[in-house]
Amino acid sequence: MDELELVDWLCERLAGAGPDVVQGPGDDCALLDMQGVTLAATTDALLEGVHFRAEDPAQDVGWKAVACGLSDLAGMGCAPRWGLCAVGLRRGGDGDWARGLAEGMAACARKHGLALVGGDVTAGDGPASVTVTALGRPLPGGPVRRSGAQPGEVVAVTGALGGSSAGRHLSFAPRLAESERLCASEAVTAMMDLSDGLALDLKRLTRASQVGARVEAGRVPVHPDAEALAAREGTDARMHALTDGEDFELLLTVRAQAWDALASRWSLSTPLVRIGRCTEADRGLVLVDETGQAGDWPGGGYVHALD
Amino acid sequence: MDELELVDWLCERLAGAGPDVVQGPGDDCALLDMQGVTLAATTDALLEGVHFRAEDPAQDVGWKAVACGLSDLAGMGCAPRWGLCAVGLRRGGDGDWARGLAEGMAACARKHGLALVGGDVTAGDGPASVTVTALGRPLPGGPVRRSGAQPGEVVAVTGALGGSSAGRHLSFAPRLAESERLCASEAVTAMMDLSDGLALDLKRLTRASQVGARVEAGRVPVHPDAEALAAREGTDARMHALTDGEDFELLLTVRAQAWDALASRWSLSTPLVRIGRCTEADRGLVLVDETGQAGDWPGGGYVHALD
Numbered sequence: 134m135d136e137l138e139l140v141d142w143l144c145e146r147l148a149g150a151g152p153d154v155v156q157g158p159g160d161d162c163a164l165l166d167m168q169g170v171t172l173a174a175t176t177d178a179l180l181e182g183v184h185f186r187a188e189d190p191a192q193d194v195g196w197k198a199v200a201c202g203l204s205d206l207a208g209m210g211c212a213p214r215w216g217l218c219a220v221g222l223r224r225g226g227d228g229d230w231a232r233g234l235a236e237g238m239a240a241c242a243r244k245h246g247l248a249l250v251g252g253d254v255t256a257g258d259g260p261a262s263v264t265v266t267a268l269g270r271p272l273p274g275g276p277v278r279r280s281g282a283q284p285g286e287v288v289a290v291t292g293a294l295g296g297s298s299a300g301r302h303l304s305f306a307p308r309l310a311e312s313e314r315l316c317a318s319e320a321v322t323a324m325m326d327l328s329d330g331l332a333l334d335l336k337r338l339t340r341a342s343q344v345g346a347r348v349e350a351g352r353v354p355v356h357p358d359a360e361a362l363a364a365r366e367g368t369d370a371r372m373h374a375l376t377d378g379e380d381f382e383l384l385l386t387v388r389a390q391a392w393d394a395l396a397s398r399w400s401l402s403t404p405l406v407r408i409g410r411c412t413e414a415d416r417g418l419v420l421v422d423e424t425g426q427a428g429d430w431p432g433g434g435y436v437h438a439l440d
Numbered sequence: 441m442d443e444l445e446l447v448d449w450l451c452e453r454l455a456g457a458g459p460d461v462v463q464g465p466g467d468d469c470a471l472l473d474m475q476g477v478t479l480a481a482t483t484d485a486l487l488e489g490v491h492f493r494a495e496d497p498a499q500d501v502g503w504k505a506v507a508c509g510l511s512d513l514a515g516m517g518c519a520p521r522w523g524l525c526a527v528g529l530r531r532g533g534d535g536d537w538a539r540g541l542a543e544g545m546a547a548c549a550r551k552h553g554l555a556l557v558g559g560d561v562t563a564g565d566g567p568a569s570v571t572v573t574a575l576g577r578p579l580p581g582g583p584v585r586r587s588g589a590q591p592g593e594v595v596a597v598t599g600a601l602g603g604s605s606a607g608r609h610l611s612f613a614p615r616l617a618e619s620e621r622l623c624a625s626e627a628v629t630a631m632m633d634l635s636d637g638l639a640l641d642l643k644r645l646t647r648a649s650q651v652g653a654r655v656e657a658g659r660v661p662v663h664p665d666a667e668a669l670a671a672r673e674g675t676d677a678r679m680h681a682l683t684d685g686e687d688f689e690l691l692l693t694v695r696a697q698a699w700d701a702l703a704s705r706w707s708l709s710t711p712l713v714r715i716g717r718c719t720e721a722d723r724g725l726v727l728v729d730e731t732g733q734a735g736d737w738p739g740g741g742y743v744h745a746l747d
Contacts, residue, residue, distance in 0.1 A: 153521065154555050163557035165522050165575070167477045174557065176573055178526035180564035214460065215472050219485035219526075219571045248461050250470035250481065257487035259566025264526045266483055266573040268472070 159341070160278050161208040161325050162269070173269045173276060175205035181223075181260035184379075185303065191230045193303040194263065195237025201328075202267030203245050203307035204381045208326030210275025210316040213247040213309070214268050220254045221262040234263065245309060274316030282323040282342035282386035288409040289392075292382040294331055295359025295373035302379035311383055311403050320391030327380040332431045334384055336418060342386070345416035348409035350375075351423045375420075375431050386411055466648070467585050468515035468632050469576070480576045480583060482512035488530075488567035491686075492610065498537045500610040501570065502544025508635070509574030510552050510614035511688045515633030517582025517623040520554040520616065521575050527561045528569040541570065552616055581623030589630035589649035589693035595716040596699075599689040601638055602666025602680035609686035618690060618710050627698030634687040639738045641691055643725060649693070652723035655716035657682075658730045682727075682738050693718055 155171065156164035162173040179201065181187055185194045199216060206213050218238060222231055231254075242249050247267065282288075291311050308326070315321045323342050327334050331353065339346050355374040363370035387395055392407065399405045412419075418430035462478065463471035469480040486508065488494055492501045506523060513520050525545060529538055538561075549556050554574065589595075598618050615633070622628045630649050634641050638660065646653050662681040670677035694702055699714065706712045719726075725737035 154557055157555075157557050158559060163522070163524065165557065167474055167479060167577075170474045170477055172474060172479065172575075174522065174524055174573075174575065176524040176526045176558060176571070177560050178528055178562055178569075178571060180528050180562055180566070182566070183562055183564045215470070215481065217470065217481055217483040217573055219483045221485055221487050221569060248464075250461055250464050250472065251483060252465060253484050253571075255485055255487055255490055257567060257569075258489045259487070259569075260564060262485075262528060262564075262566075262569055264483070264485060264560075264571040266481075266524055268479075268481065270474075 156278060161205040162211060164276055171271050171276070173206060173209055173211040173271065174266065175202055176264060176266040177201040177205065178262060178264040180262050187260070189303060191233025192237035192240070195234040196241040197303045198263040198265045199238050199241035199247065200305060200307045200381070202265045203241070203247065203309060204326040204328070206267055206269040207308045207312035208324055208383060210272050210277035210312055210324060211269040212272050212313070213245055214270055216242055216247045216249045216268065217251040217266045218249065219252065219264040222254065222256045223261050224256040224258055226256070226261065245307065272313050272316040274319050277316060277321050277324040279323050279325050279338045279341035282338065282344050282411050284344050284411050284413045285389050286322055286411045287387040287389055287392040287407050288335070288346055288348065288411060289387055289405055289407050290327065290331065290354065290382050290384050291403050291405055292380070293354040293356035293374070293404070294327065294380045294382060295356050295370065295377045296362040297356070297358060297377060297379045299358045299362060301358055305381045307381065308383045308403065311401055314401060315383070315385060318391065318395050320387050320395050322386045322388060324383060324385040327382045327384050329378045330376045330380070331384065332375045338384060338386070339411070339418060342411070343414050345412035345414050345418060346409055347412050347416070347419045347421060349421050352406065352408045354404060354406045372431065463585060468512040469518060471583055478578050478583070480513060480516055480518040480578065481573065482509055483571060483573040484508040484512065485569055485571040487569050494567070496610060498540025499544035499547070502541040503548040504610045505570040505572045506545050506548035506554065507612060507614045507688070509572045510548070510554065510616060511633040511635070513574055513576040514615045514619035515631055515690060517579050517584035517619055517631060518576040519579050519620070520552055521577055523549055523554045523556045523575065524558040524573045525556060526559065526571040529561065529563045530568050531563040531565055533563070533568065552614065579620050579623040581626050584623060584628050584631040586630050586632050586645045586648035589645065589651050589718050591651050591718050591720045592696050593629055593718045594694040594696055594699040594714050595642070595653055595655065595718060596694055596712055596714050597634065597638065597661065597689050597691050598710050598712055599687070600661035600663035600681070600711070601634065601687045601689060602663050602677065602684045603669040604663070604665060604684060604686045606665045606669060608665055612688045614688065615690045615710065618708055621708060622690070622692060625698065625702050627694050627702050629693045629695060631690060631692040634689045634691050636685045637683045637687070638691065639682045643737070645691060645693070646718070646725060649718070650721050652719035652721050652725060653716055654719050654723070654726045654728060656728050659713065659715045661711060661713045679738065
């Protein structure tokens with residue numbers, strides 16, 4: 134059983150129902166109805182040895198813990214409001230580490246308008262962990278779920294992908310401004326943040342939307358970190374862009390007639406890149422190479438094996 | 441630096457401000473204003489080796505993870521609505537453990553009207569952990585903070601205290617019905633749940649309220665588990681009731697004129713017990729023994745030493 138199977142299993146078991154649950158498990162955020170006001174909520178845990186290393190600067194770890202929640206809000210078309218954190222420290226660890234962690238969390242939260250309103254601190258025998266719950270409100274034009282894509286629509290991503298393990302995964306800028314602009318366009322039909330690699334996350338988005346997709350490999354923006362990693366390891370940079378985790382960019386679909394206007398008016402420094410098209414569901418996921426040859430969709434992506 | 445000092449330090453650093461933060465860090469829940477609708481939010485992490493043992497039944501651990509959040513909501517005079525969980529599994533661990541955990545979480549959530557709407561699952565090299573964020577809404581007469589107690593008011597607790605480590609800490613019933621009844625009385629001026637032991641938690645409540653308190657040792661309800669533990673270890677059962685953690689009962693203050701009516705009409709099976717009185721702040725915390733002799737307030741309580 135791996136993470137994906139367990140999450141599916143948990144979602145079935147846990148899924149809370151009721152008229153005040155607009156969106157339960159299975160998207161970047163849950164959407165909750167509070168007497169007509171929509172609240173978005175997401176929670177993410179970072180574990181030492183999995184999402185950060187013991188030797189990573191504590192400030193960076195704190196930054197990432199908050200930024201992951203902000204990235205989920207951005208992926209849902211929501212703006213940050215409040216955050217809560219649960220910090221599990223190594224017993225006998227360095228007090229300076231805890232302070233650095235708090236400073237990193239506070240810096241990221243302050244910069245992005247998230248008020249940290251609660252927390253829990255414990256010390257245990259294991260590696261450190263930080264869990265952040267982020268709460269937010271839909272942006273104008275939001276929220277945007279994974280499930281709204283239609284055949285014929287444009288598939289796009291922000292930024293460039295792959296190789297974030299070189300360091301970018303700790304210090305990334307959550308794509309809140311980009312999400313705000315995208316939502317305001319009212320041309321975006323589905324969106325999510327890229328946390329487990331394009332190959333896997335596009336599978337999730339197309340499954341939620343019940344569409345297929347045809348992605349042009351040559352259009353997938355490859356990050357210089359992926360190029361460097363590929364050169365160092367003798368691997369393929371484009372495969373890193375397709376399957377490495379923790380890009381924390383946005384993956385989205387856009388109404389076909391609206392794409393040109395959206396792309397031509399895009400003025401943010403983060404690139405917005407068309408990588409393919411949605412197709413009918415029965416076409417599945419197809420990767421087209423530079424010669425026009427259709428190939429299999431890459432497996433992989435960042436999945437936690439549980440046993 | 442211990443947990444309390446670090447939490448103080450973190451609260452200073454992290455505290456989000458703004459008109460939509462009604463109550464930030466420092467109470468059982470944060471209180472947030474969503475366009476006039478109040479939301480209560482709390483997060484708690486359970487670590488293997490600290491809050492549960494590897495050999496504890498997974499269902500019980502799942503129950504406890506949710507019940508801790510519900511206990512915080514009860515302590516704040518709020519009713520549960522939604523929950524999110526972040527599960528950190530032992531890599532190579534038993535898949536049945538994860539399923540049992542989910543079943544325990546779902547059982548506790550279902551029983552108490554909490555819809556589990558999101559989650560995050562990872563596997564790491566360390567001990568397992570479960571973090572639950574619980575969201576709720578004030579009960580009629582709620583929310584009730586720690587800070588509302590006045591000199592002369594009655595100090596009371598629900599249930600009986602001490603010795604929960606024998607097993608009760610895993611399977612306790614969060615005091616939601618009791619909280620609802622207490623809030624409805626409109627006689628309760630301050631409340632919190634007892635998670636770190638009466639001695640420490642009453643210190644917190646009185647500090648938040650800027651009062652002192654005089655507690656009659658003979659009135660503190662001692663749980664049979666504390667008696668059994670004391671008999672086994674040759675320790676003092678009353679000291680267990682005062683300082684053991686994880687009672688998950690309610691600690692509250694009640695307007696003096698309202699106490700008799702509240703106590704005489706109390707019809708729930710969980711006892712409601714008067715243990716003392718609030719005093720002026722400069723009197724501090726005083727424990728009065730059966731002969732009327734005033735003694736020092738017990739130290740201790742469940743504090744995580746961080747180094």
